[in-house]
Amino acid sequence: MKAKISGSILVASLALLAGCTGLQIDERGKSYKFNDTGRKLVAAKDALSAMMQAESTLGREAAANVIARYGLSDNEKLQKYVRLVGATVARKAKRKDVTWRFAVLDEKAPNAFSAPGGYIFVTEGLVKLLNDEAQLAGVLGHEVGHVDEKHAMNELRLAGTADAATQLLGDKAALKGAARGLIKLMDRGYGRGHELDADKFGTLLLSRVGYDTTGLARALAKLAEKGGEAAKKFESRHPPYEARLEALGKVNVDEKGVSLASRFRQHSGS
Amino acid sequence: MLCLAALASASGLGDFVKGVMKVTSGTSSPKRTGGSAAVRGLGEEEEGAGSASDAVEDKREFGQLDRLDKKIPTTEEVEKFAKEGGLEG
Numbered sequence: 001m002k003a004k005i006s007g008s009i010l011v012a013s014l015a016l017l018a019g020c021t022g023l024q025i026d027e028r029g030k031s032y033k034f035n036d037t038g039r040k041l042v043a044a045k046d047a048l049s050a051m052m053q054a055e056s057t058l059g060r061e062a063a064a065n066v067i068a069r070y071g072l073s074d075n076e077k078l079q080k081y082v083r084l085v086g087a088t089v090a091r092k093a094k095r096k097d098v099t100w101r102f103a104v105l106d107e108k109a110p111n112a113f114s115a116p117g118g119y120i121f122v123t124e125g126l127v128k129l130l131n132d133e134a135q136l137a138g139v140l141g142h143e144v145g146h147v148d149e150k151h152a153m154n155e156l157r158l159a160g161t162a163d164a165a166t167q168l169l170g171d172k173a174a175l176k177g178a179a180r181g182l183i184k185l186m187d188r189g190y191g192r193g194h195e196l197d198a199d200k201f202g203t204l205l206l207s208r209v210g211y212d213t214t215g216l217a218r219a220l221a222k223l224a225e226k227g228g229e230a231a232k233k234f235e236s237r238h239p240p241y242e243a244r245l246e247a248l249g250k251v252n253v254d255e256k257g258v259s260l261a262s263r264f265r266q267h268s269g270s
Numbered sequence: 271m272l273c274l275a276a277l278a279s280a281s282g283l284g285d286f287v288k289g290v291m292k293v294t295s296g297t298s299s300p301k302r303t304g305g306s307a308a309v310r311g312l313g314e315e316e317e318g319a320g321s322a323s324d325a326v327e328d329k330r331e332f333g334q335l336d337r338l339d340k341k342i343p344t345t346e347e348v349e350k351f352a353k354e355g356g357l358e359g
Contacts, residue, residue: 011305033280060335068329072338079341085345092358132354210357254309260355 047162052097055153056167059117061179062186063101066113066121070105072240079104081267085133086120086140093148093207100147103141110227113186114143116152127268133260136268137209138202138216140185145201151194167176178198190234196247207253217248 024035024046034042073079086102093100098118105111110126113119117248120143122136130136146152156178158164168174202216238244341353352358 003342038310060332061330064330064335065327068331068333069326072334083341084348088352088357089347089353091348101341103338176328183327183348202318209352259354263355 001061013073019098019245024078040239047165049157049164049170050162054158054168056117057169057175058156058158058178058182059115059119059152061175062115062182063117063121064181065183066105066112066119066186067103070107070121073104075104075107075124075269078124078127078268082122082127082136085137086144089137089141089205089209089211090118092146092205093144095148097182098147100144104110110193112139112143113134114152115182115186116147116150118147120144120147129226130219130268131222131264132212132215133259133264134206134212134215134257135219135259136215136224136264137204137211138219141202142198142204142216144204144205145198146190146194148201149194149197151190151198152182152185155190155194195238196244199248203248203251203253206257210257212257212259213251213253213255217245217259218270220244220248 010253024033024038062096082104083102090098090100090102100118100120102120104127105121105123107123108125109123110129112124112126113121119247120140122139122143126139127136130139158168158178177255197221199216203213206213220241239247242249
């Protein structure tokens with residue numbers, strides 16, 4: 001009796017497993033082929049792979065454009081420092097399928113960019129404007145938020161659309177067109193809603209890592225106060241600083257954390 | 271289907287499941303830079319062929335980008351850096 005029940009459970013389990021894994025196994029268990037579920041899973045895996053590849057390829061095109069336009073800072077000490085601050089923050093991001101790369105651009109105007117696939121850039125001018133590591137981490141966290149939430153891919157209507165991703169990968173002209181679109185998008189910002197979301201995301205990352213959670217708000221205030229013409233131009237493409245600071249004031253985070261001003265000064269030369 | 275949904279959710283395929291529910295419109299005729307409306311994005315809404323903006327947007331520097339790939343900090347380096355700052359690595 002016990003053996004019969006065990007056998008039934010085994011058969012039922014195998015059937016369930018076969019259904020779930022998408023495999024159709026023959027009666028003797030010696031061969032198998034994909035059933036409908038299996039074929040759907042394979043298609044889903046291929047689609048996911050195409051979307052990730054499209055994001056990575058497009059992001060790389062845009063990142064190569066950013067470097068060509070601005071050039072990388074030759075301050076290797078600062079580059080290494082920004083890479084480490086960025087990596088520390090990005091480890092608390094939601095997505096684990098992204099390879100994060102952080103770099104400083106040889107540009108006096110304060111600005112920061114992100115491209116799909118995990119490319120984050122901050123200008124020397126923006127670093128010079130800041131006073132501590134929590135501010136820098138807040139700026140980098142904001143940019144990480146854009147990638148983590150796929151803001152660019154959503155704006156380009158590429159997030160979650162496997163057909164478009166597959167087409168992009170197979171058509172050089174389409175890739176070029178989409179890259180141009182992305183570059184313009186990066187220059188003008190991802191839209192009011194996405195920018196406010198990224199502010200919130202950046203501040204939550206500060207909290208998760210243990211930085212002073214006012215870091216991003218203080219960086220934005222500094223940008224508004226000392227950023228000059230570049231900051232005004234920046235604001236014309238983003239929500240007003242007042243609105244961003246007001247929204248950040250409502251983010252519910254633990255206020256304890258470190259700002260690491262001396263480490264920042266030591267590495268940034270500010 | 272339940273299995274698919276559960277596996278999709280567990281393995282991060284949720285976007286795909288949403289994606290297939292709202293598949294983009296088909297391809298349109300190629301424009302100056304080619305491609306469909308779905309993937310063309312914002313890339314060619316204003317300028318004519320050969321504009322100064324095109325020249326800027328067509329610049330690429332892949333060599334330095336490749337060098338960036340080789341400088342990604344290791345997990346150990348990031349943990350050490352975080353620990354030195356009293357942060358969660």
